[in-house]
Amino acid sequence: MKAWDAIIIGxxxxxxxxxxxxxxxxxxxxxxxxxxxxxxxATSRELTPGFLYSNCSYxxxxxxxxxxRDLELPRxxxxxxxxxxxxxxxxxxxxxxxxxxxxxHRREFARFSKRDAEAYDRYARDVTRQCRFIQPLLMxxxxxxxxxxxxxxxxxxxxxxxxxxxxxxxxxxxxxxxxMSISEFLDEYFETDVIKANFxxxxxxxxxxGPMSPGTAYVLLHHYMGEVDGSVGAWGYAxxxxxxxxxxxxxxxxxxxGTIRTGAEVDHVMVSRGKARGVVLAGGEEIYGKLxxxxxxxKRTFLKLVEEKELPEIFLRRVKNFKIRGSSGKVNIALxxxxxxxxxxxxxxxxxxxxxxxxxxxxxxxxxDDWKAGRWSADPFLDMVIxxxxxxxxxxxxxxxxxxxxxxxxxxxxxxxxxxxxRDGFAESVISQISDYSPGFRDRIVHMEVRTPRExxxxxxxxxxxxxxxxxxxDQLLFNRPVPGYAQYRSPVGGLYMCxxxxxxxGGVMGAPGRNAAxxxxxxLAKSTSHMSPAHDVI
Amino acid sequence: xxxxxxxxxxAQSHFRTLRLGTPFQPRxxxxxxxxxxxxxxxxxxxxSLWDEELExxxxxxxxxxxxxxxxxxxxxxxxxxxxxxxxxxxxxxTRLKPGRVHYTAWCDDEGFVLDDxxxxxxxxxxxxxxxxxxxxxxLLDSAIGYEVSVEEETEAxxxxxxxxxxxxxxxxxxxxxxxxxxxxxxxxxxxxxxxSITISRTGFxxxxxxxxxxxxxxxxxxxxxxMAAGERRGIRAIGYTALNRARLEAGLIVANADFTTAEHAxxxxxxxxxxxxxxxxxxxxxxxxxxxxxxxxEARARRKxxxxxxxxEIEGNxxxxxxxxxxxxSQEVGLVSAAMWSPMAKRNVAIASLTRPYGDTIVDDLxxxxxxMRELQYQKLMKRAKVVARPFIKLDRRTxxxxxxx
Numbered sequence: 001m002k003a004w005d006a007i008i009i010g011x012x013x014x015x016x017x018x019x020x021x022x023x024x025x026x027x028x029x030x031x032x033x034x035x036x037x038x039x040x041x042a043t044s045r046e047l048t049p050g051f052l053y054s055n056c057s058y059x060x061x062x063x064x065x066x067x068x069r070d071l072e073l074p075r076x077x078x079x080x081x082x083x084x085x086x087x088x089x090x091x092x093x094x095x096x097x098x099x100x101x102x103x104x105h106r107r108e109f110a111r112f113s114k115r116d117a118e119a120y121d122r123y124a125r126d127v128t129r130q131c132r133f134i135q136p137l138l139m140x141x142x143x144x145x146x147x148x149x150x151x152x153x154x155x156x157x158x159x160x161x162x163x164x165x166x167x168x169x170x171x172x173x174x175x176x177x178x179x180m181s182i183s184e185f186l187d188e189y190f191e192t193d194v195i196k197a198n199f200x201x202x203x204x205x206x207x208x209x210g211p212m213s214p215g216t217a218y219v220l221l222h223h224y225m226g227e228v229d230g231s232v233g234a235w236g237y238a239x240x241x242x243x244x245x246x247x248x249x250x251x252x253x254x255x256x257x258g259t260i261r262t263g264a265e266v267d268h269v270m271v272s273r274g275k276a277r278g279v280v281l282a283g284g285e286e287i288y289g290k291l292x293x294x295x296x297x298x299k300r301t302f303l304k305l306v307e308e309k310e311l312p313e314i315f316l317r318r319v320k321n322f323k324i325r326g327s328s329g330k331v332n333i334a335l336x337x338x339x340x341x342x343x344x345x346x347x348x349x350x351x352x353x354x355x356x357x358x359x360x361x362x363x364x365x366x367x368x369d370d371w372k373a374g375r376w377s378a379d380p381f382l383d384m385v386i387x388x389x390x391x392x393x394x395x396x397x398x399x400x401x402x403x404x405x406x407x408x409x410x411x412x413x414x415x416x417x418x419x420x421x422x423r424d425g426f427a428e429s430v431i432s433q434i435s436d437y438s439p440g441f442r443d444r445i446v447h448m449e450v451r452t453p454r455e456x457x458x459x460x461x462x463x464x465x466x467x468x469x470x471x472x473x474x475d476q477l478l479f480n481r482p483v484p485g486y487a488q489y490r491s492p493v494g495g496l497y498m499c500x501x502x503x504x505x506x507g508g509v510m511g512a513p514g515r516n517a518a519x520x521x522x523x524x525l526a527k528s529t530s531h532m533s534p535a536h537d538v539i
Numbered sequence: 540x541x542x543x544x545x546x547x548x549x550a551q552s553h554f555r556t557l558r559l560g561t562p563f564q565p566r567x568x569x570x571x572x573x574x575x576x577x578x579x580x581x582x583x584x585x586x587s588l589w590d591e592e593l594e595x596x597x598x599x600x601x602x603x604x605x606x607x608x609x610x611x612x613x614x615x616x617x618x619x620x621x622x623x624x625x626x627x628x629x630x631x632x633t634r635l636k637p638g639r640v641h642y643t644a645w646c647d648d649e650g651f652v653l654d655d656x657x658x659x660x661x662x663x664x665x666x667x668x669x670x671x672x673x674x675x676x677x678l679l680d681s682a683i684g685y686e687v688s689v690e691e692e693t694e695a696x697x698x699x700x701x702x703x704x705x706x707x708x709x710x711x712x713x714x715x716x717x718x719x720x721x722x723x724x725x726x727x728x729x730x731x732x733x734x735s736i737t738i739s740r741t742g743f744x745x746x747x748x749x750x751x752x753x754x755x756x757x758x759x760x761x762x763x764x765x766m767a768a769g770e771r772r773g774i775r776a777i778g779y780t781a782l783n784r785a786r787l788e789a790g791l792i793v794a795n796a797d798f799t800t801a802e803h804a805x806x807x808x809x810x811x812x813x814x815x816x817x818x819x820x821x822x823x824x825x826x827x828x829x830x831x832x833x834x835x836x837e838a839r840a841r842r843k844x845x846x847x848x849x850x851x852e853i854e855g856n857x858x859x860x861x862x863x864x865x866x867x868x869s870q871e872v873g874l875v876s877a878a879m880w881s882p883m884a885k886r887n888v889a890i891a892s893l894t895r896p897y898g899d900t901i902v903d904d905l906x907x908x909x910x911x912m913r914e915l916q917y918q919k920l921m922k923r924a925k926v927v928a929r930p931f932i933k934l935d936r937r938t939x940x941x942x943x944x945x
Contacts, residue, residue: 104554111547115676118676121802129807
């Protein structure tokens with residue numbers, strides 16, 4: 001019976017990154033994916049003829065350029081295109097745009113507040129300083145603060161030195177950033193509601209918290225520390241949809257000799273004498289591996305794929321209590337023409353950016369109130385993009401694909417499972433909101449895919465449909481992600497590793513967890529990591 | 540949804556013009572033979588109009604007109620305006636009399652320089668603050684507790700610098716009678732086209748010169764009036780490259796070129812206190828509290844001032860722009876931020892920021908390494924640099940009273 005050197009459970013972007021690095025280190029690696037395609041939450045699917053849907057993740061910024069280079073992803077077709085800022089539509093028939101040009105950005109804000117227009121530089125400076133502090137931590141394993149191993153001490157020292165390198169003012173800001181609400185943080189810079197709402201959205205995306213909940217300031221930072229080709233904080237579209245990322249990863253993996261089996265759902269991980277031996281597929285097929293790496297989230301991995309008796313009690317309790325709450329859904333739409341927004345001039349670059357309709361902090365927080373009550377938001381927060389304005393490969397000429405990220409959507413409706421009727425009601429809240437700003441919108445719809453947390457969990461496998469595989473709150477970051485004592489990609493089961501977004505540094509299509517996990521695995525195998533670029537310098 | 544257009548929605552269209560024209564733009568466009576524009580705070584401003592070298596000589600020999608409209612301007616007015624500005628800025632504003640201008644700077648609470656600029660006292664209770672960067676939140680937040688209003692008036696007020704030896708004669712010939720009474724740093728109002736404009740004897744060239752502030756809608760008339768009167772005095776419009784040479788000869792610094800302003804410094808070690816950029820002379824410890832006072836005092840007492848800005852004279856004639864400064868040709872001690880061969884001084888001059896004690900107590904054995912790109916090869920030169928006083932040139936005509944009639 002063949003025993004693979006490594007079996008990766010799940011062909012999401014982190015699983016594939018991990019597989020690529022292991023295969024390139026000379027291991028014989030198998031990726032098993034339950035769906036008939038790879039990609040996890042980074043997919044492009046032709047759900048109606050001629051239209052490619054980025055049906056989960058939809059924009060790209062966090063994916064680490066070091067990984068793109070190491071794994072030669074451009075050679076395998078990956079191209080990321082920067083896009084224009086976007087806008088928040090206001091209920092009085094206007095909008096607030098974010099322009100890439102610094103002075104246009106200021107003039108746009110000055111339409112609403114001359115003061116806030118001139119406050120942006122200080123805000124940008126402070127956020128940039130914090131991003132620069134965090135960025136180098138992304139591509140490093142978080143230190144174990146209780147360990148006395150030289151490597152952990154070294155990493156702790158690195159962290160401490162970086163922190164000590166900050167001025168008193170910055171140190172204070174760092175701690176505030178990691179614990180404050182995005183609403184309070186923005187209050188320190190801006191006084192105009194719509195301007196605050198414009199920035200606050202990055203603090204709540206994918207998070208089961210409202211803009212007034214502590215901890216959301218960090219979520220904003222998490223969305224700012226990415227880049228497109230050195231332009232820090234910029235976001236782009238993967239050409240061909242987000243599936244282009246995983247398609248390139250899969251091609252790179254195969255080119256280096258790796259094997260992918262799709263339609264192969266793992267039922268459980270075989271464990272004997274405290275060590276992983278392989279996986280058993282849903283059909284009963286046993287596949288043996290010297291080590292097993294799970295790209296699934298920490299709950300799915302340890303509560304569904306591993307028998308409870310194999311796990312220590314405290315670990316199990318912490319996994320059970322790990323916060324991975326469903327908070328969002330997606331409505332993906334094929335359109336037979338570009339929608340019009342009467343508030344927006346026809347030649348506005350905003351069509352090529354991200355559009356929102358939540359123009360006040362109060363509305364954003366009220367949308368969250370619905371979530372707490374176990375309902376989808378009656379007046380949801382949308383992050384809406386039309387990537388086909390820049391990417392001609394996703395729809396026929398003149399036709400468009402629109403991605404709407406929708407918040408909030410609870411994991412259960414009034415305590416019960418989602419029904420098809422609920423799903424339709426959820427979709428209607430989205431379509432009706434867009435139609436308020438875009439008359440005739442419904443008539444342009446060719447096809448629509450609605451994904452509540454129920455669909456996301458069922459298809460992608462993300463517990464509760466949480467896009468980050470676990471909340472990005474400070475209690476679940478760094479050496480506490482996913483649980484204390486197991487933040488270095490290893491688990492209580494020998495030879496069973498984690499490589500998904502449940503691990504440091506967390507969610508988003510970043511690839512860093514998959515890469516960092518590969519580095520740890522290769523260290524355990526005493527193999528070289530010379531094919532892995534260190535994090536780019538932050539100078 | 541049907542909404543009536545408002546001033547706010549009407550302003551949406553700005554996205555179509557990323558670089559605005561100033562109120563003088565029609566005249567600049569007509570003269571812009573080189574079409575060599577740059578972005579000055581969101582405005583389309585000329586690097587040069589016809590020939591950057593000849594434009595420089597227009598400053599030093601005739602009269603040069605430079606459009607300063609994009610400069611940020613704040614109108615600060617109220618019974619507490621003096622007390623407010625005294626609290627915000629470094630110098631003693633109570634000693635700035637109405638009808639006078641001074642060059643000043645302001646700091647954050649940690650004593651780091653937010654910007655430098657000129658403060659015009661238009662009346663006992665009315666001021667204009669001109670600066671490179673924008674500071675409305677800072678000024679408004681600092682105004683809490685003062686009876687004062689702060690209003691940004693960059694677009695409403697157009698500005699022209701008229702600099703050079705014949706600038707006085709041009710103004711007089713243009714009919715601004717009484718302008719001969721203005722001494723350096725004086726200002727006064729003069730009638731123009733049914734309104735009044737402010738003329739100050741100030742400038743950024745170290746030469747005889749004036750700055751004129753005019754309501755935006757009267758700007759073109761003012762331009763034409765000056766050009767008509769100046770025709771016989773060799774008046775020429777110029778771009779920034781020429782002005783930048785003149786300012787360097789005058790030893791003047793430019794925010795975010797010779798130092799990084801505090802609200803834009805991403806890297807904490809780029810922050811600078813006034814003493815570190817040659818503005819220590821502004822700090823008035825005799826007056827009451829002002830922003831940054833405590834921090835500046837502490838830094839002075841504990842010798843925490845790490846940098847110093849100096850004027851350098853460099854051997855040879857190759858400009859040392861952005862060259863690294865060394866001690867004993869080996870230890871890196873600073874960076875040149877601006878450099879040129881000075882036609883007026885016939886010296887190779889530079890402004891540099893050095894790490895103390897170099898440039899402060901150790902001024903011997905300093906060198907600059909110049910990488911001069913010549914036909915796709917660097918000619919590397921190690922040249923001796925001497926710390927010298929600024930300004931690099933001193934022109935009697937700048938301060939002569941009455942101003943000379945050329």
